[in-house]
Amino acid sequence: MIVADTSRWFKWLFRHYNEKYLLQRYFHGIELIGELDPAPPGQPVIYMMNHSSWWDGLIVFHAVMRASSREHFMMMDEAQMSRYRFFRKIGAFSIDKTSTHGIRESLQYSEQLLKSGHGIWLFPQGDIKPLEQRPLQFQSGLGYLLRRNPEVIVQPVTAYYSLGLHQKAEVSLMCGPPMLDNELQVDRRHISNVLQSKLERQLDAHRQLVIVASGDRLTGAKSLIPTRRSINERFDAWRNGVAKWTSFFGR
Template structure:
């Protein structure tokens, strides 16, 4: 199969929401949140995140169900979608980055998803899991989407997992403010800007997570 579209199931989402919350509660000693963006009922948003762990597949669902409340979809690698087919029931659709034609098909599907009111999209522009602390290097898909879509807010989210204070890990999530872009910017310029914005958030997370709780709110 070259492409797996999303096939949202409201009943499955309802049950999986509860399961996901208690999964995070059980596996992490605490989950913290720093929030600088909140969509309203008319917002359409692309959220992009760093990709360093298995948990990244569930974090977008958790955030949307308990914080954003939008009609969310997420991009997921074709192999992971084939292995965990239930993700299509919560809004994930596949992308095959080894096939340029199929990559474009997935990106066009993402654009079409924004025809729905209050739509959002979660994307990991690194394209694969990378070691924590490594430099960000984005593929061009996020920049391409930003050029195709108008009136879309683009929001970085930093993910940081650590064991500074406990043998059981803590999860810190930092939702940055929406990013203003210029239509004159090239894909390369946009990609660099998106990388820099998220890297700034990750740098702040590395400096504060586990040391200064005052700027975070307890999420779970």
């Protein structure tokens, strides 16, 4: 497996590239509902999130750099990470899902990170799935980690992407109530089922918030990125300006 090799200067550099070039170029807005730090530093946290887009990892990295004081790590598919090895510099580590040994090795590495009091991000669906696919269908690795690390807090996070009034997409992250070990003390498969149901309900509630907002800011959300006008907004502003000048000279 490929282990994380975090670098403060690379994180700083990549943070600015990610925000100023990638995210502002492709997203109209990025919002966060809730808090990314459900526990004080030193308390291990597993962040479980649905996985519906190639952008998920970059959105999470931006969010934690903006709204968290913890050290975060993220599990990433080994085939992808082999192509983009620089991700290890911002806290990614790999999992080879084609190998039982590879899966075990990555789970053991995850356990080491948790015992060091860090936060790790897992996408328990395993692969990118359509946003509206139900059920979410979790793999059992999350249950394995929780059975062996009862002190861990589980923070459910949902990501919802939408297109509406703007040319660019909008994405929001929602942090639900954290779960403690006394809610999960059963076998690993049952744990996965319980967490799967919880994240699925949260994702459905998240979708409803987006529908109700209808293009406006979500209730209780804070913006994580400066909004830049898309092409349609610049055109509308130009057209309104022309109309004002035409009206002025037509007097």
